[in-house]
Amino acid sequence: MTLLGSFALWAAFLLGLWSAGLAFFGRWHDRPAIALSITRGSYAICGALLVAAAALWKGIFTHDFNIEYVASYTSRNLPDYYLISAFWAGQKGSLLFWAVVLGIFGALAQALTSTRHKHLLPYVAGVTGLVAAFFISVMLFGEHANPFERLAFTPPDGRGLNPQLQNPGMVMHPPMLYLGYISLTVPFAFAIAALLSRTLDAGWIIAMRKWALASWLFLSIGITIGMWWAYVELGWGGVWAWDPVENASFHPWLTLTAFLHSVMIQEKRGMLKRWNISLMLGTYLLSVFGTFITRSGVIASVHSFTQSDVGSFFLAFLLVTGVVSFTLLYTRWPSLKADVELESLVSREAAFLFNNLALVGIAFSVLWGTLFPIVSEAVRGVKISVGPLFFNRVNVPLGLFLLFLTGIGPLIAWRKASAANLRRQFIVPTAAFLLTGLIAFAKGLHDGYPLMTIALAGFVVGTVLQEFYRGIRARMTMHAESPLLALGHLIGRNRRRYGGYIVHIGIVVYFVAFTGLAFQVKTSVTLSPGESTTVRSPYGHTYKLTHIGVSQYAALNRRVSAATLDVSRDGKRLGTITSEKRQHIDSFGNPTFEPSTEVGIRSDLREDLYVVYGSSPDGTERANFTILINPLVIWFWIGGAILTLGGLITMWPGGAQVRTPRRRAAVQAGYAVPLAGVAE
């Protein structure tokens, strides 16, 4: 199978070069057969890469430990679902996974794009083919990067999967992030195609908008699942540590969010053409930069892959892609002039511009913080560390500015807002801002940033609810619909707008959840069986935890030491909570990794009780525990679900085909005027 896999990789590599060569130098404009050959190349690359993937999966599922990758990341007793995720657990497999998904997306871009944009497709195929060829070249020519590399001997069992990766979150988190990163290649390819073909109207945006939305959604889901994994698996009780690799996933998310906002201005008003195409090129480069950071080891990160020379491949790719993209942009600059100019600073266009400024500003700030240790070392020759203290200090004000703009954007009219319009629009959100702030203050929230976050959250929610209320009321009046039906039709007819508002609610929920973490309570204690400790939560509840004991037993591919505590809150028993130490073993019973910790979590809407069994100091059931009360954490997952729902609504096909008795109702309301003769 390794021979077949290697052959498939070579075939896909050559096909990628073939597609790219013909697309960029093949003079296909007048020769339909060549254009067809280029686009069909995408399907062939996809097919070849799927064969390579099947070959590796066969090796993994048949426990062919002669394959170095299979021996390094799997074992005979690894559960089947983790055998699937072992595909992307290591550097080599993840490179192949990346190439395979890119092959699939490249083929889908050809298959799903409307014939209206046919003139862009050979260029798109050329770009996706070239990027796929690059990733395959890393596997073929990089040092120890080929997933089909064989060992000189066959070990009886593999090393197994890192225990921290044996978590449902890690089955989902990396592929989702990869899907986000990889799918960005398609909008990037459309941007390059528009530049090359000099068709710089909104066509390329319409052709790639769903792809950009899909990338954004994949990144959002990937980041949220990553936060969940970090929370339930790592035992530190947080969700975001501003680690360079975490930051690397955040950069393209921020700039892509900015793009999804500013692109609306181009579609509606023909403005910001230069900015939008620059933003798309920049977003793609940031995704490549993230890959470079993760795989090069240039910056210390807990998430980095084993260091190898693939980092230099990515650096070269980043530089070449950047130079080519922006040179192309420079040569097309005059053709990207806006159709109209901004008419007023108090307009939705201006609000979106400042929203873009905030998003790109945060992206820059995070990038600056990530790279500042390198800058410092280069300038001063002094190594420094930049941790959460720095990032929180710099980014919290910018984040609040962004939250404020999230509330403002939908309130201001397009082109130019009048004073009356502003008054009418701002009354409810401003009242919500003041009311929420006052309630939070009265409830004892006196810290500046958290208080401002809660008040601004009220402002944004006020804005969104006002928009929904007005839309529903208008439909009820005009179409005599019930409130629920009106809501359904309102969202169904304008999925992009109202899906976007739902996304805004999801973002607000995230902000509130982050505020909760500022009030985390953490303590450590040693308890013998029967002993109790009490912890007071930020809400004033008193938790009493009584150590019941530690039991030891064997499970599928591990031996477990489980410490159980009896929990009561304010004198009322809630049940038990268990945290584990897991010693993973191979199929011969030999330990494979250091013991890992499984956290015990008891969640409700207000706070999580979070217990970590640290160790047993003297080899008895007497145990060290770290106990945390984490307020509002569940709202991260609720916010993620809301955001995903909004994203799905926004990108769902169709949107204006809802049948309503509009004409009849409009006649009743006096709007439908038979001017057909004039309109002809």
Added chain:
Amino acid sequence: MRALTRRELLGGAGMLAAPLVAGRLIGQDVMKVLPKDSVAAADRLAEPWLAGRPQEAITAMDNDGTVIGIERRLHCTCGCTLDIYTCRTTDFTCTYSPALHKEIVAMVLAKQTPEQIVASFVAREGEKMLMAPVPTGFNLAGYLVPGLSVAAVGLALAAWLSRRRGEVVLATAKADEARAMAPAPAADPEALERLRRALDEVDS
């Protein structure tokens, strides 16, 4: 079958009753009832090594606010990206953070101030020991560049947009003036008639 002795009968009854008694005792805080040695023997884990690297029991200084405050400012030197406090309460395989913690506790007990303790670590390990660079000298650039950049770009954007807006307004006014000066295009009588009829229908 030999008859059971009184001692054996009592022992059997004791075994049967033990879980019930133990359940009650746990509820009443077993450590106060049984002698410490017998508890330790009874609670010994079958395979202690499975429960991870042995650590010392938690003391009051492990939860001391001053100690934690210092540890949150200092980087663990194990190669992770965590501060000492987070590392020692999260990564139970780390051998560096417990040692650093011990050092800090000793320094706090020796009445050194947090600033002195942090400074001594920085002197020994370098600035990279700090979780965030001190906002002085070149490090100020780290803190100020993002915010200042956003503010500067924002102001420049607002100024540029105002100027462009002025130009747009001027151009629009000129275009309006030109339109007013130009002779009105001849109206299509047929279209005007259709419009008149439509307006009549609206009025009626």
